[in-house]
Amino acid sequence: MSGVEGLAALWRARRGPCPPLAHRFRTVYADRWVRLHSLPGSKRYPEDESEYAVVLGRYNTALDELFAGQEVFVVSMDWSDTADGPVGDASPRPRLHPEGERWWTESDVSDPDPACHVHFRLYADRRPWRRGCVDPLLRAVADEKVAEVFVTDTGLRRIHHPYDGGADLILTTPAERDGVRARHQAWLSGHPTGL
Numbered sequence: 001m002s003g004v005e006g007l008a009a010l011w012r013a014r015r016g017p018c019p020p021l022a023h024r025f026r027t028v029y030a031d032r033w034v035r036l037h038s039l040p041g042s043k044r045y046p047e048d049e050s051e052y053a054v055v056l057g058r059y060n061t062a063l064d065e066l067f068a069g070q071e072v073f074v075v076s077m078d079w080s081d082t083a084d085g086p087v088g089d090a091s092p093r094p095r096l097h098p099e100g101e102r103w104w105t106e107s108d109v110s111d112p113d114p115a116c117h118v119h120f121r122l123y124a125d126r127r128p129w130r131r132g133c134v135d136p137l138l139r140a141v142a143d144e145k146v147a148e149v150f151v152t153d154t155g156l157r158r159i160h161h162p163y164d165g166g167a168d169l170i171l172t173t174p175a176e177r178d179g180v181r182a183r184h185q186a187w188l189s190g191h192p193t194g195l
Helices: 009-013 022-029 047-068 135-142 174-183
Strands: 033-037 071-080 101-108 118-128 152-153 159-163 165-169
Touching: 009 071, 009 159, 022 033, 022 159, 033 047, 033 174, 047 152, 047 159, 047 165, 047 174, 101 152, 135 159
Parallel strands: none
Antiparallel strands: 033 165, 071 118, 071 152, 101 118, 152 159, 159 165
């Protein structure tokens, strides 16, 4: 595995019991979490190219603040009803993230019915961060065509998890989180929970 060998061991060492499932980050790391919305007025989905430009601009601005001048891991996910079976949906993930190498499988087999078991398979690649380098993947996230994407520095200190409607950021400290909130007040939710 070029560039991602050892990533699973590093994740376990740095992130402990939380599996690398991006939808769980805001709960597990709540003291260092902030959500930025991708469109004014907390609008969820872009409708034209000018709105896509705003979405990609906001994603990339936050990514630049977190990762400029660094190498990052870009992580994407698909799922199946078996650990090594075919993809469970018509995911564009292989086309949008062809560099991704499988590095983790998180299985949910809690349901007694094996037909309800789900295996989340995560893929990563390591690359120098540069603005725009993941725009096709980010656009697919904004359109809800892929999910569970995240970008992190190679030390796993900061995480940017885009979703359709915004991005959840996990910072190193509450003070760093507060700095991001202060810089991007116009991108925050008006809801008391920050969602």
